[in-house]
Amino acid sequence: MNQKLSNRLNSQESSSRGVEISVSDVRQQIYLADPSSGTGSPSCCELGTAFHRLIASLLNSSNAELSTIFSGASVDDWAAELRDFGYRRELGPFLIGNAAALHGRGDAVMNLWVAVNEATLWLAQLFWDHRQRQLRDGKRFNPSELANWFQSEVPLRLELTDPSWTQPVVLTGVADSVLSLPGGRRCVIEYKLGKTAPEADLCQTTLYHQMLNDGGNNSIAVIGFLPERSERLIEGNQIGELQQRLQTLIGKLAGVDRPRVAPQPQRKPTVAAEQVTPKPKSTTEVDVQSLAKQLKAALNEADCESTFVGEPIVGPTFIRFTVNPARGVRPDRYPRNAELLQIRLRCQRPPVIQTGASITIDVQRPDRQFVAWDDIDLPASDPLHGCAKVLIGVGLDGKVRTADLADSTCSHLLVAGVSGSGKSEWLRTAVAGLIATNTPEQLQLVAIDPKRVAFHDLQGSPYLRCPVVFPGDADTDIISVLDDLIEEMEDRYASLDGCASLAEWIDRSGKPVPRIICVCDEYADIMLASTKQRRDIETRITRLGSKGRACGIHLILATQQPSRKTITGAIQTNLPGRVGLTMTSATESRMLFEQSGAEDLLMKGDLLYKDIGAPHRYQAVYLSDTQRRAIYSASPASERV
Numbered sequence: 001m002n003q004k005l006s007n008r009l010n011s012q013e014s015s016s017r018g019v020e021i022s023v024s025d026v027r028q029q030i031y032l033a034d035p036s037s038g039t040g041s042p043s044c045c046e047l048g049t050a051f052h053r054l055i056a057s058l059l060n061s062s063n064a065e066l067s068t069i070f071s072g073a074s075v076d077d078w079a080a081e082l083r084d085f086g087y088r089r090e091l092g093p094f095l096i097g098n099a100a101a102l103h104g105r106g107d108a109v110m111n112l113w114v115a116v117n118e119a120t121l122w123l124a125q126l127f128w129d130h131r132q133r134q135l136r137d138g139k140r141f142n143p144s145e146l147a148n149w150f151q152s153e154v155p156l157r158l159e160l161t162d163p164s165w166t167q168p169v170v171l172t173g174v175a176d177s178v179l180s181l182p183g184g185r186r187c188v189i190e191y192k193l194g195k196t197a198p199e200a201d202l203c204q205t206t207l208y209h210q211m212l213n214d215g216g217n218n219s220i221a222v223i224g225f226l227p228e229r230s231e232r233l234i235e236g237n238q239i240g241e242l243q244q245r246l247q248t249l250i251g252k253l254a255g256v257d258r259p260r261v262a263p264q265p266q267r268k269p270t271v272a273a274e275q276v277t278p279k280p281k282s283t284t285e286v287d288v289q290s291l292a293k294q295l296k297a298a299l300n301e302a303d304c305e306s307t308f309v310g311e312p313i314v315g316p317t318f319i320r321f322t323v324n325p326a327r328g329v330r331p332d333r334y335p336r337n338a339e340l341l342q343i344r345l346r347c348q349r350p351p352v353i354q355t356g357a358s359i360t361i362d363v364q365r366p367d368r369q370f371v372a373w374d375d376i377d378l379p380a381s382d383p384l385h386g387c388a389k390v391l392i393g394v395g396l397d398g399k400v401r402t403a404d405l406a407d408s409t410c411s412h413l414l415v416a417g418v419s420g421s422g423k424s425e426w427l428r429t430a431v432a433g434l435i436a437t438n439t440p441e442q443l444q445l446v447a448i449d450p451k452r453v454a455f456h457d458l459q460g461s462p463y464l465r466c467p468v469v470f471p472g473d474a475d476t477d478i479i480s481v482l483d484d485l486i487e488e489m490e491d492r493y494a495s496l497d498g499c500a501s502l503a504e505w506i507d508r509s510g511k512p513v514p515r516i517i518c519v520c521d522e523y524a525d526i527m528l529a530s531t532k533q534r535r536d537i538e539t540r541i542t543r544l545g546s547k548g549r550a551c552g553i554h555l556i557l558a559t560q561q562p563s564r565k566t567i568t569g570a571i572q573t574n575l576p577g578r579v580g581l582t583m584t585s586a587t588e589s590r591m592l593f594e595q596s597g598a599e600d601l602l603m604k605g606d607l608l609y610k611d612i613g614a615p616h617r618y619q620a621v622y623l624s625d626t627q628r629r630a631i632y633s634a635s636p637a638s639e640r641v
């Protein structure tokens, strides 16, 4: 990052006060207001991340590498060299490392490859033109100066004020790239892979531009690789009106555009999302009939002649068709032909197919809906006991599914999913649901955060039994955190005095006793630190898992890596409730559910949940950063009026 920019960011940070809101919150709201304009997300999240990494890595090449790349005699040579270099350094290792997850997704990989070609050609042309200008002006072309043009992943922060607001709003975000051209002009660039949501992308970029505080001279560009390059450039003098409209929306989202009311976290936070978040669309807005026709034709092509049973059910994420196979068609033909169905129905992932008494085929909705926190009802809370129900998601019937930790079938939860599948969001929403339905006398949280980002906002919360645990910090001993829970468990057993459960104990004493819930994001990080640590942690998790429920101590553990090393036999047995977000392979899905299926989920909170019986599919509830902070920092229920 250049010095000027870094100075500005530091000074902005120190002067910040007011309600904090992130650019991605604003983007999400704009997308939710018109999801028909695109998928809202890259065509495939891991591929999008790989693409970003490749561009950042090219731009961060060493001087020697840049000199080699730009030694050719034509712009095509430069592009070829950039592409080969990017392949060797980023793309090749990514494709090899994710071979299993990318199996059957040849179209998406091809798109990525075309996008990489387009992106390297674009960069080569940009630099070539610069070289030609340098030569024309009699100046030396120095490839290493190009790297200074771009700053990747630039963190930005800006305090906004408005006369009609009750307090300032602090806007935060990370811009993909800031291009500083010779002559002082700067351009904010967002790279998008695939058709996302053009309006939301433009607004996001406009906000980054405003956060750079560059005045009217500089332009913004949203450069998409769809996979062919598409560029939307807006000059500085056209940006003002858009910024004004965005400021109005930000005021609403942050809840500062009207007199503030006392926080009521038991229900919904003060975010004015109801004004911008549409309810899920009715079934008539998806062309279910034409999708059914396409599905029937694809099934016939796959020699899976079928009769459709009942009406298709339209959920927020996918549409479920139930079919009966014609005589002579074996049920296992359906999953084997999932990839053909994916191609014919033009879906991102193969449909999830479950076979049983009849066969269900879940086809991704072309206009996927997210389930906003404001659209759901939280589980009821008992004045004495509080509520032990954890939000899982919303099912096909539109109903909220919860897991009752007081129940032995789901007293502890294991959560797994690849990076970007929505694990951390799910955990944070689960914690928000618990906070919103309990007082600190009814609930104590132990939050373990190896990635340091999942529970940061919880710090200082009265619901915490101990400060948020960041494994790796010098003064943090994860084993003693678990030992403290075991000690508390043994103490509680000594006090239960014949009561079979925490509920019975509370009823007998007439006083609340807090349920203790230990939530850990990415527990593989602490498990795999060393063989000894792995054994030590496994022993403690097993003890808490086997005895914790009766005295109200529960574990919710998440991991990106559901393997034999992290989900050992003892952990499998003692953590009965399973939340599976998108996984990299059928093998990982089997680790959690003893069956495949989670590898075909659609990221962003699309999940399977299982306690007893077969897994069922839900869409996790979306809680914006602002809403989450409002709930995490709201006064506890006991102080509410």
Ligand SMILES: Nc1ncnc2c1ncn2[C@@H]1O[C@H](COP(=O)(O)OP(=O)(O)OP(=O)(O)O)[C@@H](O)[C@H]1O
Pocket: 370, 371, 417, 418, 419, 420, 421, 422, 423, 424, 425, 426, 560, 604, 605, 606, 619, 620, 621, 622, 623
């Ligand atoms: N329920 C949801 N509804 C809508 N979007 C969601 C939902 N859950 C997650 N997302 C989107 O998916 C993105 C990735 O989510 P999240 O950070 O929770 O993934 P993750 O699995 O924890 O990844 P990592 O392990 O890399 O942190 C989020 O930035 C958010 O935009």
